Amino acid sequence: MNSVMKKEFGGNFVLSLPSEEIGITEFARCSYLYFQDVLLPKETLSIDELKSFTIFLPKVFEEGSITIVETGDVLNPGDSVQIENREISIKANSEKVRLLISGVAGSISETSSLVITRDEEHYKVSKPWGHELWINGEHPGYALKEVYIEKGNRTSLQYHNFKEETNILFKGKANLIYQSGDSFDDLGLTELLPISSIHVIPKALHRLEAIEDTLLYETSTPHLNDVIRISDDSQRVDGRISSEHEGV
Numbered sequence: 001m002n003s004v005m006k007k008e009f010g011g012n013f014v015l016s017l018p019s020e021e022i023g024i025t026e027f028a029r030c031s032y033l034y035f036q037d038v039l040l041p042k043e044t045l046s047i048d049e050l051k052s053f054t055i056f057l058p059k060v061f062e063e064g065s066i067t068i069v070e071t072g073d074v075l076n077p078g079d080s081v082q083i084e085n086r087e088i089s090i091k092a093n094s095e096k097v098r099l100l101i102s103g104v105a106g107s108i109s110e111t112s113s114l115v116i117t118r119d120e121e122h123y124k125v126s127k128p129w130g131h132e133l134w135i136n137g138e139h140p141g142y143a144l145k146e147v148y149i150e151k152g153n154r155t156s157l158q159y160h161n162f163k164e165e166t167n168i169l170f171k172g173k174a175n176l177i178y179q180s181g182d183s184f185d186d187l188g189l190t191e192l193l194p195i196s197s198i199h200v201i202p203k204a205l206h207r208l209e210a211i212e213d214t215l216l217y218e219t220s221t222p223h224l225n226d227v228i229r230i231s232d233d234s235q236r237v238d239g240r241i242s243s244e245h246e247g248v
Contacts, residue, residue: 012204
């Protein structure tokens with residue numbers, strides 16, 4: 001388990017994570033649980049702490065596949081499985097594999113289910129700076145996203161009233177912009193490298209500027225429309241932008 005101390009930047013908590021760690025690294029334990037597990041070939045993981053959760057194989061590493069022991073289904077890089085109210089075990093196949101797992105301890109549904117979504121089937125949201133993949137859709141308990149920011153672009157300078165989020169930067173290089181003083185004009189900057197964790201609490205001002213093509217994976221509370229934009233390069237207003245969801 002990683003134990004590196006976090007550094008705070010205006011309500012954004014940043015830490016650097018080891019890139020080659022085997023086993024479990026916990027990213028966040030708040031209203032949601034978010035962690036990584038790197039399984040060795042033939043190693044098995046049983047998940048019984050969470051009632052509603054997603055397992056995702058990030059494609060960025062192009063590592064191995066897993067088998068869901070109870071069903072025999074195989075998941076490859078880019079695939080995910082959404083579990084409600086059932087315990088499952090997963091087994092790494094012939095190669096080492098990195099899993100992202102996020103979810104909540106309480107039951108969201110009254111029924112038991114297991115739903116697999118393949119790589120090209122995830123809901124994609126176009127952004128002026130790149131894209132998001134909503135890996136578990138608009139789930140009522142938590143959100144899991146892939147966030148891609150193209151080199152030279154940046155997100156809104158923004159904050160959330162209720163949303164809490166944890167981003168893991170796996171690829172690229174980016175600057176985190178944060179509020180360093182009493183006003184939104186007082187801004188600071190810190191550079192983020194792989195693999196970094198950025199935990200953002202409500203009301204914390206933040207923006208990411210991509211120095212290189214940057215790929216992050218975010219778990220958050222389910223407040224997907226809770227975005228207050230202080231500044232935006234495309235003059236977008238607060239909240240959800242309907243045009244970003246058209247034709248996806």
